[in-house]
Amino acid sequence: IRARKGRVSPEKRQKARDEAEKLLSDLGCDQTLRRLLEPERKLPASLPADLRIRRAVPGDIPEIMALYDLGRDFMRKNGNTLQWVNGYPYQSMIEEDIRRGNSFVCVSGGELQAVFALIWGEDPTYAHIDGAWLQDGPYGTVHRLAARGKYPGIASHCLRWCFDLCGDLRADTGDCNAPMRHTLEKVGFVYCGEIICDDGTPRRAYQKIR
DSSP: OOOOOSOOOHHHHHHHHHHHHHHHHHTTOHHHHHHHHSOOOOOOTTSOTTOEEEEOOGGGHHHHHHHHHHHHHHHHHTTOOSSSOTTOSOHHHHHHHHHHTOEEEEEETTEEEEEEEEEESOOGGGSSOEEOOSOOSSOEEEEEEEEOSSSTTHHHHHHHHHHHHHSEEEEEEOTTOHHHHHHHHHTTOEEEEEEEOTTSOEEEEEEEEO
16 A cells, blocks of 8 residues: 655644644653644753664674773762762663663764663562652663763753653762752752662662652
8 A cells, every 4th residue: 555645734634633632642752742843942052963862773782882881980078988889780681671671772873871760660679768758650770870071061961861751850869979969950850768779778868750
């Protein structure tokens, strides 16, 4: 069957868009559609014009692991000796992130500049909090954010991109991770309380909502 050629009228295009918006709104995905239909967020002057965020692929793994090595070194130089120990994040974890479509990379000039996991759905470690979340309901969570350090502000850009996509975003970090705490608060995250990770260590929990 061959599709009929010809332009789609503005009226039909708008009707199709309205129907898609209603369907995704019924599914709780209207924020995702809005993010896909709107122009990309304008990049800060500190970031290169060709910077793009895309899903990671298996071929990215060596460069991703190198970024996590840089992130681990950055933590140690800033006095954070408690997070990302014993080889975390593990390569098997990154492979699983990629398989599930949860791993994203920030690319410029053919080089990975940052990596993070954006995971939709309930995070088991967030079920109990010594404090209170800003609201309940569907949310996304950012984990394992690391940057090359070449461009200031790239971590903030990644977090804003995630928030544009989700509209309700959570994250956590260690009390000793002052740079990450500063970045989260700078882009509008609110400290909600303390959660306990799978390894038994405490984390400061944050949330940003529309």
